[in-house]
Amino acid sequence: MSRVPGALWRNLLAIQVYGANTGVGKTVASTLLAKHFAQRPEKWKVSYTKPVSTGPEDEEDERYLRRYASGVAVSTLFKYDEAVSPHLAAARSRRSIPSDDKVIQALYSHLQEDARLFSEQSSKRGGFTMVETAGGVLSPGPSGTPQADLYRPLRLPVLLVGDHRLGGISSTISAVESLLLRGYDIDAVVCFDDKGKYENFGYLGPYFEKQQIPAFRLPWIPDVEGRPIEEERAMMREYYDRSCTHSEVARTAEELLNRRDKRLDNLNSMAHRTRKTIWHPFTQHKSIKNDEEILVFDSAYGDYFQAKHTSKSSTSKDTNEPVLHPAFDGSASWWTQGLGHGNPKLSLAAAYAAGRYGHVMFAGATHDPALTLAESLIEGVQNPRLTKVFYSDNGSTAVEVGIKMALRAACKRYGWDGSTEEIGVIGLKGSYHGDTIGAMDASEPCVYNKKVDWYRGRGYWFDFPSVKMREGKWIVEAPAGMEEQFGPAKQFGDLNEIFDFDVRGSSQQYKNYIRETLDRLVKTEGKKFGALMMEPLILGAGGMLFVDPLFQRTLVEIVRSYTFSPATPTSTPADPHSWTGLPILFDEVFTGLYRLGRFTAASFLRTQPDISVNAKLLTGGLLPLSVTLASDSIFAAFLGDEKADALLHGHSYTAHPIGCHVANTSLTALERLSKGETWAQYRSSWVPASSAGGEVDSALRNQDERFGAWSMWTKSTVTRLSHHRRVDSVIALGSVLAVALKDEEGAGYTSNAAIGLRDALLNDIGEDGMSIHSRVLGNVLYLMASMTTEPVHLTAVEKALLEKLNKASVA
């Protein structure tokens, strides 16, 4: 997908003309409007562009415009002789087929040039330009991509020419729906007045009015069938002369102008109105000093937001500069994105489930999307313990469900009364599981919960050694003050060696530390615990902390064999999939579903939790949905004769069909990606060639293991970053890159070390017109790609990151 600004200018009204079908009069409508604008008293500059034209030269739309709308600057960007669909014409032309990116960039440059030219010629209201498509809205472009998908990055406002013929009501509404589901704004529908024959407009006008899409009836085209050429031309000239000032043409033009003005006004007022009305998440509003600090998103596509230039980001206030610019979505929209913004497959999946079900009540009921998703997840996690799926709405609620499950199972087995005894969880320092009180209580006291009045940390959180690359070397390092327990930093040849448990063996130091700590807590202090709860591998909100997988693995092993209730010593169960010690809960809300390159992060640990939580990437980055997977032995703890024994949890939209169906569509796409060329290319720099292959290996417990540990970020950039004098260390895994900057005032969430870099990435727009939106966690700036992001985009981001790091360090 291209990186290109949205096609919106202050001094140029650019409109894309789509047809409900071929032969509906797109060129006639374009000619009428071109002529109309050229004749308006404001003295508009007018141009017309046909990005792709097919058919013999003498039938070109370009020529037609020249003939009937003199004074209009006309251009065709790509021409093919044969009068067939562009994809066929391009293929049959024996010339090289232009890529979608080439077409889009050529069109954008052409429009930008118009904006510049019109600005020089400085007409009062600027210019008007039309971009006429070929055939219908989804007729394929040269590469075969349907036009409405091909041109989507520009998201030009649409003038749709409806179909006045028999059957045209249906094709016109369908065309509108296809455009809407790709996120286009339809500024006007026009339809030629067929003088009462089929009266399509009589139906379509009111129909679209209800949808707040303005529709106009254009004057009927003369019937020139069979007339001699000169007579035909005279008739058409007379038609255009007469009709270009027709009231409906004028109303159409006014509507296009009004909508453009409203769009600009809206974009200009949004930041201010937002500050007035919106209470932002995770935001200290006192620190937002002016409207420019609010990012205004017009839309998004692929890896990019289409963001309004702010006074900070805009290098120029020239009216011929584009109003929008593409900003790389470097937080993957808060860790959710999997398949890119504005993905038409996900839109269609959402629409289908909405159309088939809307939402249907799920208690005691079932529907296909929820059942299929549950079965796919159970199959995908490759964990024989996990057999049941509980649905909720987001990571935080799914974690609370998991905690309720684990605590009940533990209390029931050990005969504890949770309503009077304090039952805690065991976790890691720096963990974070969500913002609802129950999820908060499962983390140690930290900045997030410091001022939450009902927060009560319930549990114990272990220190742990962490993985990072520093000065080109992968190391495992103890936190400050814990060198005695964990030993000095260990160095590894490459990332994959850290996961090679066969070579690393077991760590007696880790075992001793964990056992001694548990003994102190349980035996000496008499504390009770109901779960071991961890984000496997990377603690996200805690600052992208990469935990030594051997430590997490060891912790699970020991907890599973440890006796937490003296009355009930832990022994090997009859059912090998029963939980022992404590239920193990993995919070894979952030780390799961390919974020780190694999279906589960648990597979990196070669460990199988009893409860597993997924959210964020579950719907490919479209809408909230979460699942808590559990084992039979957890499930059994809730079986009883009383209703009160059950898990009495359930949100109204539990297993909403839209979310489930989108998730099914997304998981299928992600699975395909995991076997595809692009990921193989990413893997190749990280993984020894022998193990980068994708062949199924029956010896592996989890098939994702065959890919090793790898990242979408290039090894060379990660290495360069790790050598930078401003950088303390770097981590990269899957689509995640995190750079910990040196901070003399100490690391942590309150550090400002990374703010300057973040602002530079956002506000210093490069020559390529791109900015990068990123988020920081204290001294850590992280970047996260979508799972579909292509190397060319990441390379540009890596280049910008290295540049800004150097620049910012000079300042």
Next chain:
Amino acid sequence: MSRVPGALWRNLLAIQVYGANTGVGKTVASTLLAKHFAQRPEKWKVSYTKPVSTGPEDEEDERYLRRYASGVAVSTLFKYDEAVSPHLAAARSRRSIPSDDKVIQALYSHLQEDARLFSEQSSKRGGFTMVETAGGVLSPGPSGTPQADLYRPLRLPVLLVGDHRLGGISSTISAVESLLLRGYDIDAVVCFDDKGKYENFGYLGPYFEKQQIPAFRLPWIPDVEGRPIEEERAMMREYYDRSCTHSEVARTAEELLNRRDKRLDNLNSMAHRTRKTIWHPFTQHKSIKNDEEILVFDSAYGDYFQAKHTSKSSTSKDTNEPVLHPAFDGSASWWTQGLGHGNPKLSLAAAYAAGRYGHVMFAGATHDPALTLAESLIEGVQNPRLTKVFYSDNGSTAVEVGIKMALRAACKRYGWDGSTEEIGVIGLKGSYHGDTIGAMDASEPCVYNKKVDWYRGRGYWFDFPSVKMREGKWIVEAPAGMEEQFGPAKQFGDLNEIFDFDVRGSSQQYKNYIRETLDRLVKTEGKKFGALMMEPLILGAGGMLFVDPLFQRTLVEIVRSYTFSPATPTSTPADPHSWTGLPILFDEVFTGLYRLGRFTAASFLRTQPDISVNAKLLTGGLLPLSVTLASDSIFAAFLGDEKADALLHGHSYTAHPIGCHVANTSLTALERLSKGETWAQYRSSWVPASSAGGEVDSALRNQDERFGAWSMWTKSTVTRLSHHRRVDSVIALGSVLAVALKDEEGAGYTSNAAIGLRDALLNDIGEDGMSIHSRVLGNVLYLMASMTTEPVHLTAVEKALLEKLNKASVA
């Protein structure tokens, strides 16, 4: 919308033939398939139905079928002479225009008759029937409703005939998208082989394959243009004879059969697979003894689920009985439904936002759907205190946000340290605010939280007098044992008198009770409170308890003037919109957004909370989204120099554009409904004529007040129910009806009194083929309509309810 079973039989494969446009060969494709099935060795019975035909008799599709596919039973249900779109033909016919319901019922009856006939004729595999539509997928039916909407209740599997002509790629894909967004399954796309001219199939085949929609290339139709009639017919006969056994026709037929078989197999296995994999919300799984207890939903539309018959519900195992039946969604899908299932406007709105944005990160950013929704809500609540909107994902999370807001504001003003001091909330007994721990802690101990190990009730919950109709009279009654505090039951002339605070004046008894209780808690026991938290008017999960509005109003008044911290006496603030006493939090998750007939339930109390929470109906019943609205004085409590002073809460999908845009679409529709004829009709039986009017009344603080209190359920039925000997009392307000049954073993969540009635409603399918799905809360059976439900459907539900109540009472 019609109440009709989904068109699925075991012995009849019914297919709807749609065309990508008019003139694409629907009838030729139908003829080919009809002939194919008739000639198959299994000796299929074959029929063909044209529900609506336009054009002169000798051009009828029916005749065409008779001519070329002898042995096929052909029928046309509605005929018009003029060869134009059915809506025009019907209008011009000067005959009465059949309603959508009439067309649907006629078609369903006809298909059911085919199923019966074919069963009698007992062919091996049963019958095959085609229902051929007119024109394109969205060509209007006789009433003007687009066909794909008109026929949607039957949700017949679709055979789409693609467009082989120039432009046909676009119109075919668009037609598919229009069908999918209405929830149709497209079992096959066929396209005539144009022998290399435009090669549409060459594109469409692989395109649809990626979408898992099978596509087939049918043999080209002979060019009979200009041939004499006899020659034409001979050519066509030869074509059909030759082509009906063509391999692609056979593959199409196999695909249709396979898909039908898979659909039936899936429906048959779903309950069992669900029991294996799904952990249901609020469900004691031990009590589910067999697969039949799981409701299997094929789909839903309007007010109805299309549910699979279970052995309990099915009166017959005959293969000619429909597999599905419409079940009235009597819990409004867990209180969420506003605009009916499968509403194409909401589907399209969801798709548009998905196409324009996907999800975009919201921290420090803004986008149009979120901003527009926030502004609409602020305007809609007509509460000058509420100025800020915080987004989250569901009622429970939004309540937690509200609690964090209120507690912080109170602790900050009163100098309390919430991390060491216990700060509670004040609420009502029987309240319920959600399933996450923080929301749970805000309710008194009850069955829902009894076995939640981390639950700690934090606060005090008042008794309250409640409203109900008993034996035809509206009364306000004290709970058992509280008669001394609240006085004897009071009787009212009608429901609206209960809300007439001008007449009722203030209640000294209420004031005394509240003040004395607060004095005991605060002054004597030294307890600290941070919020008054209530569901206004109706406590939903607590058992549909209708609180005396005067009591809630009095409680708010007293809390606002009460001194909760002796160090900071409460006085009248300079800003009249500042909170005093305690922040007042209204949980309108269930009661708000027209569920009770008004935009807010607060307007019934003529009280303005400082914090208000909405969810459920917010998206019209499509997907999860919630908001917490707050006042400036609450917002100000989070302003500070440290990030930790901010409200550090925010889910990844905060303000997801799909939810916000769907909510905007839904609120617009609901507002229109509130001013429309149907609601006026509902109101008329409840509200004195003088006050039922909808004129804006400048004297009213809240414009919804002009409609009084009213219900979609008829006053006469409510009255009859209240007289029933098995009924203790009834409440009705807005779309909610709740019937409290007498239970000798006591009321409450664990009562089984209502189970029998619920099961009778679900399993005893009436002569009209309808069942009713309802939920019970202990001894209370409630029914809830969508806000679009029409009187005819509610009348049928009321009738069934009265009948089953009588029957079940005999048993």
